[in-house]
Amino acid sequence: MTSTYWTEAISEIFEEHGVTATAEQMAKVASDVELLSSTAGEYSSESVIRPGDEEVTKLRTELTLEKQKVVCKECRGHGFIGDSSDPTRYESECFVCKGAGRI
Numbered sequence: 001m002t003s004t005y006w007t008e009a010i011s012e013i014f015e016e017h018g019v020t021a022t023a024e025q026m027a028k029v030a031s032d033v034e035l036l037s038s039t040a041g042e043y044s045s046e047s048v049i050r051p052g053d054e055e056v057t058k059l060r061t062e063l064t065l066e067k068q069k070v071v072c073k074e075c076r077g078h079g080f081i082g083d084s085s086d087p088t089r090y091e092s093e094c095f096v097c098k099g100a101g102r103i
């Protein structure tokens with residue numbers, strides 16, 4: 001089971017770097033990171049071969065791929081459309097990406 005701590009941490013990290021992910025994707029990443037953090041302590045920092053590195057690389061690749069998803073042109077990745085000239089429309093969900101920010 002993934003603790004709420006990791007799910008929230010990943011959620012914050014994703015948000016900080018502008019990565020849009022579904023709750024399911026975040027839960028999966030959180031689960032992987034939690035696993036990594038629990039096994040990391042088992043290996044000495046002096047160890048040359050660290051089995052976790054491959055997983056970390058995989059995660060980074062996934063993150064990179066996530067970032068390379070096409071950003072929605074309509075909302076520029078925000079997932080909502082802000083219209084400063086019309087406050088009533090501010091933060092209405094983007095009709096192109098359905099609030100995902102990326103396509």
Ligand SMILES: [Zn+2]
Pocket residue numbers: 072073074075076077078079080094095096097098099100101102
């Ligand atoms: Zn959009």
